[in-house]
Amino acid sequence: MSYTAADITELDDVQHTRLRPAVNLGLDVLNTALRELVDNAIEEVADPSHGGSCVTITLHADGSVSVTDDGRGLPVDSDPVNGKNGIVKTLGTARAGGKFSAHADAASTGAGLNGIGAAAAVFISKRTDVTVHRAGKTYVQSFGGGYPGVFEGKDFDADAPFTRADTQKLRGSGNRKPDAHGTTVRILFDPAVVPDSSVDINEVLLRAHAAARMSPGVHLRVIDEGWPGDDVRPDLTEPFSGPWGTETLLDLMCAAAGTPVPGVRAVVEGRGEYTTGRGPTPFRWSLTAGPAEPPTVAAFCNTVRTPGGGSHLTAAVKGLSEALADRASRMRDLGLAKGEEGPEAQDFAAVTALAVDTRAPDVSWDSQAKTAVSSRSLNVAMAPDVARSVTIWAANPANGDTVTLWTKLALESARARRSAEGAKARSRAASKAKGLGTNLSLPPKLLPSRETGRGSGAELFLCEGDSALGTIKAARDATFQAAFPLKGKPPNVYGFTLSKARVKDEFDSIERILGCGVRDSCDPELCRYDRILFASDADPDGGNINSSLISMFLDFYRPLVEAGMVYVTLPPLFVVKDGQQRIYCQDESERDAAVAQTKATSKRKVEVQRNKGLGEMDADDFWTTVLDPQRRTVIRVHPDDGEKKLHHTLFGGPPEGRRTWMADVASRVDTLALDLD
Known part of the structure; x- marks a missing residue:
C-alpha cells in the first residue's frame, strides 16, 4: 500500500473549518459563530474614538442575520504584500487581527483575542456579504462557501452563480449619506456544514443585550423581519440605550432566568x-x-x-x-440559639x-x-x-x-x-445499625459510566456473562452507559429476608451498584441510574435469566419498576444480510420472512448469521439493537399488581403449583398447529 507525501491530505483554513467546525467554534457551532460577529460589532463601537455608538441586529426571513455597527468601517484598501483587501484580510483570513500586541489596559479588552472566530463564522457560511461605509463611499465584498469573490445579481441569493476572487480590489460607490460610516455583515450559514444544528437566536440576542450593558455608550437595536426559526422573545427585540453597568446586567439576567x-x-x-x-x-x-x-x-x-x-x-x-x-460573625441580635453558629x-x-x-x-x-x-x-x-x-x-x-x-x-x-x-447523618447511622450497606464499595467487574445519578440519563445493563460485557464495552457510549456481568442464572430470591438474599453474590452486587435501598427503603431518586436494562442472550436460557431478574426487581425494587425505570432488551437471534442491508430477527419465522424478502428485492448473496450469544455479536449490531436509545426496541417491566398470585406460584410456592400451572397452559395449546418435525 502506497504511503508517500502525495498521500497526505493538506487542507486550507476554509476546507478544514468546514470539515471540522467544532475545532474553531466549539460544540455550539452556529451560536458561537454568530456571537463572534456580534461581539466584534459591539467592541468596535465601545471605543468612543471609533466614532460609533450603535449596533443593529436584523433577523431576515430567509434565515440570514445582519450585524451592523456605525464604527470606523473595515479597511478596504489592499495589502501590498499579499494583495488581499482589508475585508478579506479581516473576515476571510484565519489568525489575522489587530489585537495581538501586548495589552497594557484592561479597560480596552474585548471579546476577540484569537483572530479566529469571525473568520471561522464566514468559513462555514453559504453566503456572506460585507458592506462597508467609509470616506463617503460604499464597498461590498462577498464570500461564497467561505471564499471571497462575486455573486451575480443584486439580491442576497446564496444560490446565485459565484466567481472566486482572493485578491479582489474593491471599488466604492457614492453614498447617499456621505457622512455614513460603519460595517454590515449579512451571513447565511451553510446547513451542509452542521446539518444537525440550529441557531438559538434568543440566546444570541440575550448575550448581545448583556454585552451592550457592559459597554458604556453602546446602543442596541434588534429588527425582526420574520425570523423563520424559534419564536423571538419580545423583550429581546426592545432597543437598549442605557443605563449601563452590572446593575442593569443583573436585572437582565434575573429576568431571563425568571428568578427574583x-x-x-x-x-x-x-x-x-x-x-x-x-x-x-x-x-x-x-x-x-x-x-x-x-x-x-x-x-x-x-x-x-x-x-x-x-x-x-x-x-x-x-x-x-x-x-x-x-461580617456576619461579628453581628449581634441575629436570634441565634445557644451554641448555634x-x-x-x-x-x-x-x-x-x-x-x-x-x-x-x-x-x-x-x-x-x-x-x-x-x-x-x-x-x-x-x-x-x-x-x-x-x-x-x-x-x-x-x-x-x-x-x-x-x-x-x-x-x-x-x-x-x-x-x-x-x-x-442520622439516616446513615440508622442504616449502619441495621447492617445496611455494610459493603458500600462497588463490584470490581462493574463497567462504570461517566455520568450517574437520577436525571443524568445514565443506564445500567445487567448482562449475561463476561463475554457479553466485552461486547458492551466495545459498543457502548461510556458517557452514560454502564454494565455489570452476571455469573450464570441469577438466584431466585423471591420472598427471602434481606439478610438471606445478601448472601447471594449477584444480589449483593446489584444492591451496591444501584445504591437506592430495597423494599420499603427503595427510593428511585437515590438510584445511580435512570434506566436498568436486562441484556441476555436471545435463547431460552436468556429468557430464564430475564425472568429471575424481573422477579427480583418486583420483590426488592418495586418502586423502580413503578417509576418505569426497568426494561428488558431484545437482542436479535438472527441477522439477515446481503452486503448492503441488515435485517434483525427475533426467531425463525422472522428469519425466514426476512430471507424471502431480501431474495425477492436483492440480487446479492443473502447470508444468515445466528448469534449464539451476546458475546459473539458484532459491536455495530449490538449498538443498533440493544444500546442505541434512538433505534433499539425494549420492553418495559410493569408491576405485577394483577398477577401477584401467579408470581408467588412460579417463584415462591411449592412445586405442585408450578406443575399445575404448566399443565393448565399446555392444555390450551393446539399441538396440531405446531411444527414439531
Missing part, C-alpha cells in the same frame, strides 16, 4: 494584576449582588457570557461570600443573585466557544480583591440594613442545610 431581582444590592469594583504568558497583566472587575432566593449567577469575561463559570466566577463568589460571612460563606452563596463583569487581557478560555475561563492566577489575584472591596462596602453604615437582611436570609439557608445534613 434583589431589591437591595452591593455594587463594587476593583482591579489588579495576574500572570499570563506575557508576564504581569492588568485585570479589572465590577460586580453587583444582592440577597435573593433562589440564587442567580451571571458571569461574564471580556463581555462574553461564560455559562460554565470558571476562575473569575469562583473568585467573585468566594470573595463576596467570605467577606459577608466574616452563624451563617457560613456557602450559605451566603446559596442566597445571592450576582452578576460579575471581568476584563482580563490574554485570558485562557476553555475553548473557542468561550464558555468558561481557566486561569488559576486570575482566581488567586481576584478573590482577595473582591473580599477587600466587599468588606469596605459592608462596613459602611449606610449599607447596614442590606447586610442585615442578607445575613438573616443566609441564616435561614444555614439552618435548612444543617437540618438536612443532620437528617442524612
